Amino acid sequence: MIGITELRNTERELHAFRTRVLLxxxxxxxxxxxxxxxxxxxxxxxxxxxHTRAEDNRIAIVPLPPxxxxxxxxxxxxxxxxxxxxxxxxxxxxxxxxxGTIKMLSNLVTIGSRDRSRFAKHLVEARNAESxxxxxxxxxxxxxxxxxxxxxxxxxxxxxxxFRQYPFGATASHVLGYIGRIDARDIEQLEALxxxxxxxxxxxxxxxxxxxxxxxxxxxxxxxEQVEIDAGGRGIRTLSQTAAHAGRNVTLTLDIRLQQxxxxxFAGRRGALVALEPSSGAVLxxxxxxxxxxxxFVDGIDLQSWKALNTSADRPLNNRAxxxxxxxxxxxxxxxxxxxxxxxxxxxKSTIQDPGYFILGERRFRDSRPxxxxxxxxxxxxxVSSDVYYYQLAHDMGxxxxxxxxxxxxxxxxxxxxxxxxASGVLPSPQWKxxxxxxxxxxxxxxxxxxxxxxxxxxNAYTPLQLASATAAIANGGALYRPHVVARIEDPRSGExxxxxxxxxxxxxxxxxxxxxxxxxxxxxxxEGTGARAFAGAEYTSAxxxxxxxxxxxxQNEKYDEDKIDERLRDHSLFIAFAPVESPRIALAVxxxxxxxxxxxxxxxxxxxxxxxxxGKRPEVPGQDAxxxxxxxx
Numbered sequence: 269m270i271g272i273t274e275l276r277n278t279e280r281e282l283h284a285f286r287t288r289v290l291l292x293x294x295x296x297x298x299x300x301x302x303x304x305x306x307x308x309x310x311x312x313x314x315x316x317x318x319h320t321r322a323e324d325n326r327i328a329i330v331p332l333p334p335x336x337x338x339x340x341x342x343x344x345x346x347x348x349x350x351x352x353x354x355x356x357x358x359x360x361x362x363x364x365x366x367x368g369t370i371k372m373l374s375n376l377v378t379i380g381s382r383d384r385s386r387f388a389k390h391l392v393e394a395r396n397a398e399s400x401x402x403x404x405x406x407x408x409x410x411x412x413x414x415x416x417x418x419x420x421x422x423x424x425x426x427x428x429x430x431f432r433q434y435p436f437g438a439t440a441s442h443v444l445g446y447i448g449r450i451d452a453r454d455i456e457q458l459e460a461l462x463x464x465x466x467x468x469x470x471x472x473x474x475x476x477x478x479x480x481x482x483x484x485x486x487x488x489x490x491x492x493e494q495v496e497i498d499a500g501g502r503g504i505r506t507l508s509q510t511a512a513h514a515g516r517n518v519t520l521t522l523d524i525r526l527q528q529x530x531x532x533x534f535a536g537r538r539g540a541l542v543a544l545e546p547s548s549g550a551v552l553x554x555x556x557x558x559x560x561x562x563x564x565f566v567d568g569i570d571l572q573s574w575k576a577l578n579t580s581a582d583r584p585l586n587n588r589a590x591x592x593x594x595x596x597x598x599x600x601x602x603x604x605x606x607x608x609x610x611x612x613x614x615x616x617k618s619t620i621q622d623p624g625y626f627i628l629g630e631r632r633f634r635d636s637r638p639x640x641x642x643x644x645x646x647x648x649x650x651x652v653s654s655d656v657y658y659y660q661l662a663h664d665m666g667x668x669x670x671x672x673x674x675x676x677x678x679x680x681x682x683x684x685x686x687x688x689x690x691a692s693g694v695l696p697s698p699q700w701k702x703x704x705x706x707x708x709x710x711x712x713x714x715x716x717x718x719x720x721x722x723x724x725x726x727x728n729a730y731t732p733l734q735l736a737s738a739t740a741a742i743a744n745g746g747a748l749y750r751p752h753v754v755a756r757i758e759d760p761r762s763g764e765x766x767x768x769x770x771x772x773x774x775x776x777x778x779x780x781x782x783x784x785x786x787x788x789x790x791x792x793x794x795x796e797g798t799g800a801r802a803f804a805g806a807e808y809t810s811a812x813x814x815x816x817x818x819x820x821x822x823x824q825n826e827k828y829d830e831d832k833i834d835e836r837l838r839d840h841s842l843f844i845a846f847a848p849v850e851s852p853r854i855a856l857a858v859x860x861x862x863x864x865x866x867x868x869x870x871x872x873x874x875x876x877x878x879x880x881x882x883x884g885k886r887p888e889v890p891g892q893d894a895x896x897x898x899x900x901x902x
């Protein structure tokens with residue numbers, strides 16, 4: 269019988285065991301070798317990389333948005349300032365159920381329908397935003413209430429934010445403009461300028477007016493803060509900080525008290541007024557009525573308010589002074605008279621017989637006064653505003669001569685004012701008409717069109733700013749200055765000032781005696797002519813010209829009756845003026861939409877503005893006692 273030990277192959281088993289041990293040892297060694305190599309790779313080769321990543325997880329670089337610069341008027345009155353307040357914000361990427369979160373938050377703080385609609389608007393417009401406000405300007409009680417329940421709301425934080433405030437509300441809104449949330453278009457523009465890095469953490473940017481034009485000065489320099497954070501992303505302590513530098517303060521040429529008087533003088537009517545300093549082009553008042561309250565845009569305007577502004581028949585967002593184009597009407601006549609003298613078409617004593625109409629071919633052009641003005645010389649043509657005189661003058665001069673002369677005063681081209689969105693207006697000429705119309709029969713220039721141009725009608729269309737600038741050029745003897753609304757820019761840290769110097773666009777070649785003649789005729793308008801009623805009893809000498817511009821055409825044999833015409837189709841009322849005549853300090857242009865005769869609506873507004881600026885007289889306001897109404901201008 270063979271034993272069990274004899275059946276086993278001891279040598280073979282031992283060999284197999286040794287092989288397994290060896291393989292295991294190899295596997296163990298290779299494994300530890302790989303681990304060791306990985307350890308060396310991570311601890312030595314990749315040390316800097318992972319150390320940096322660890323620090324990034326522990327340390328956050330937080331941008332510190334700068335305080336926006338102030339905007340002040342020429343006397344130092346603050347027109348746009350900043351204040352800090354707490355904002356309740358939701359991070360869309362962290363809040364899983366936004367609607368549910370808002371519903372729960374409404375149990376702690378008041379969240380109205382406008383807050384919800386504004387948040388929804390931001391959610392669509394700023395999809396990549398880290399956080400969006402659901403409520404702004406929280407009270408201390410609301411802040412405390414949320415702080416106690418903070419753990420319940422993932423992705424919801426309370427942040428301290430800077431807010432813009434416009435203490436005068438809608439006053440001068442079209443000059444100041446407003447700020448709004450940075451959108452995709454703004455980012456593209458910042459990237460094109462190469463300044464996007466300076467806008468990290470900045471959520472608002474100037475959208476219109478001075479806020480937009482002087483954005484780079486008002487914004488300031490963004491700072492940085494290194495903050496140690498916990499696993500939840502909340503700050504523990506500040507490690508280092510580079511302070512933000514506040515934006516520069518911008519001082520305007522505008523007089524806010526004069527602006528208030530000018531806006532109030534419109535008494536709710538639509539229109540525009542621009543008042544300039546003839547010696548420099550500085551803007552003293554810049555009115556577009558109605559305006560809007562820029563404070564509506566500070567938190568991000570809600571849909572209801574935005575719709576109301578955009579659908580209003582009064583178009584409050586339209587800057588009438590800068591982009592509104594109106595026929596100048598008879599305010600064009602002083603420029604026509606100056607052209608006639610300069611080009612030798614008339615002398616001061618040139619007269620015509622004004623029967624109340626002018627006939628060209630088979631067409632009769634009527635005067636505003638039935639029966640006419642009788643014998644009319646050049647001065648009287650301005651004082652009484654004879655249409656027939658200028659029908660004849662335009663016919664004799666021709667459209668080419670008219671357009672060439674008027675171009676020197678800036679008609680039909682942008683003034684270059686430091687505000688965005690300026691319209692160029694329309695200075696008619698045969699060349700302009702060929703570019704304007706596509707069909708050949710529309711491109712032809714007709715003699716009858718020249719007749720209408722002579723009294724400021726036809727294709728003539730200019731902005732109130734252009735009209736005020738041209739009037740200032742008559743007042744100062746032919747110097748055309750570039751209008752500007754900013755007087756200086758100041759660094760609040762260093763006190764360094766950048767003064768905006770007057771910029772002469774051109775000196776129009778005019779003879780002093782011709783300018784003096786037209787100035788005297790315009791003074792006659794306010795003393796004995798169409799503006800005499802509005803300027804009766806004035807304590808200063810002023811020069812002016814009334815104007816009435818048609819909104820719709822009237823048939824040749826049809827009489828204009830404004831009582832039978834819809835209010836928005838009635839004639840516009842215009843007036844240009846400067847004062848004092850002997851040494852002009854202010855020149856202005858007024859347009860009252862659908863206001864009728866210039867002497868009735870626009871001239872009294874001009875008188876109110878000049879009285880305040882030159883004498884410090886405030887107009888009497890119902891409900892205000894006489895003593896306060898006569899308060900001197902500061």
